[in-house]
Amino acid sequence: MSIPVLDASALSEGTAEQREEFSTKLLDSLNTYGFAKLVNHTVPVSLVKETFDQIKAFFKLPYAVKSPLKNDPKNGQQRGWSVPGEEKTWWLESNNGEIKEPNFGDNKESFDCGHPDDKQFPNVWPVESDLPGYQDTMDRFFFSCGDLTLVLLQAMAEGLCLDPTVFTSRCTNEASTIRINHFPPIERKTLDDGKISRIWPHKDFGIISLVFPDVTPGLEYEDRSNPGTFIPMPYGSDKEVVVIVSETMQRWTNGQIGGGLHRVTRPRECDEETVPERWSLVYFNKADRHVNVGPLKEFLQDQKPMYEDLTALEYQTLRNAAHYPG
Ligand SMILES: O=C(O)CCC(=O)C(=O)O
Numbered sequence: 475m476s477i478p479v480l481d482a483s484a485l486s487e488g489t490a491e492q493r494e495e496f497s498t499k500l501l502d503s504l505n506t507y508g509f510a511k512l513v514n515h516t517v518p519v520s521l522v523k524e525t526f527d528q529i530k531a532f533f534k535l536p537y538a539v540k541s542p543l544k545n546d547p548k549n550g551q552q553r554g555w556s557v558p559g560e561e562k563t564w565w566l567e568s569n570n571g572e573i574k575e576p577n578f579g580d581n582k583e584s585f586d587c588g589h590p591d592d593k594q595f596p597n598v599w600p601v602e603s604d605l606p607g608y609q610d611t612m613d614r615f616f617f618s619c620g621d622l623t624l625v626l627l628q629a630m631a632e633g634l635c636l637d638p639t640v641f642t643s644r645c646t647n648e649a650s651t652i653r654i655n656h657f658p659p660i661e662r663k664t665l666d667d668g669k670i671s672r673i674w675p676h677k678d679f680g681i682i683s684l685v686f687p688d689v690t691p692g693l694e695y696e697d698r699s700n701p702g703t704f705i706p707m708p709y710g711s712d713k714e715v716v717v718i719v720s721e722t723m724q725r726w727t728n729g730q731i732g733g734g735l736h737r738v739t740r741p742r743e744c745d746e747e748t749v750p751e752r753w754s755l756v757y758f759n760k761a762d763r764h765v766n767v768g769p770l771k772e773f774l775q776d777q778k779p780m781y782e783d784l785t786a787l788e789y790q791t792l793r794n795a796a797h798y799p800g
Pocket residue numbers: 653655673678685692693736737738753754755756
């Protein structure tokens with residue numbers, strides 16, 4: 475059981491037949507695993523590398539420079555720098571009610587930004603002289619990932635034999651976000667004790683996510699044939715992108731296409747006392763804020779809706795609040 479690597483060149487330069495074949499394989503992988511892996515996609519490898527270089531520089535900035543950019547969890551949507559341990563993804567899927575007062579912070583710091591023209595939740599940036607080109611790189615990365623997600627959403631709709639715009643008519647990427655993560659080095663024992671994780675098991679909240687892999691492993695996906703156990707996501711190359719089905723897609727399809735549960739932990743093979751640091755680069759493709767994220771009529775032939783109607787903004791706000799307890 476391993477996630478196949480699909481050649482996405484059919485989407486940019488394939489014949490109608492090749493496109494159809496790709497759409498079928500994409501949907502098959504997303505349905506089976508909740509994940510797909512692509513090569514020959516349209517986000518340039520050089521841009522991914524440039525973005526990785528920028529994020530490594532960002533997290534090295536002194537506290538005094540990052541501090542004014544601090545994310546305010548009360549804001550509803552994340553913007554700017556989240557300090558290590560602030561986000562507690564333990565609350566998303568791991569809380570079975572047995573532990574009354576956990577303080578299970580994530581061993582990570584992050585930075586979030588959205589559409590450059592977002593007036594409702596404006597981006598915050600370091601001063602240009604502190605990190606030249608950072609904002610420009612993030613903006614270009616934002617649009618490049620956004621374009622890829624729309625093409626993938628259309629391919630998914632085609633694979634389902636639905637109106638090709640069934641998903642893209644609900645998403646212009648105006649509410650989508652980039653999330654960059656830095657996982658500082660940590661004692662192996664601390665992770666193995668199980669009170670701190672890099673990221674606890676979760677599904678992302680948007681429609682689909684793109685994760686650009688780091689050479690340092692750690693991303694794991696749930697083995698659906700053996701729920702509660704996880705399989706390391708193999709690192710192929712810097713040309714690969716991982717696509718993850720997220721909660722909005724699960725809701726729209728009334729559970730037909732289930733979100734991919736994943737976590738970030740220490741590399742399995744790591745036997746050093748200190749687990750090395752790691753970075754990751756994620757694009758959360760999200761529904762436009764006013765759009766309903768309840769089940770779509772196309773997925774409700776004879777079934778009862780499994781999810782309530784909510785706007786995408788209400789849903790995102792609710793889910794974000796869940797991992798900032800108190
Ligand atoms: O670090 C990774 O590989 C994945 C990160 C992730 O799951 C997230 O930020 O939601």
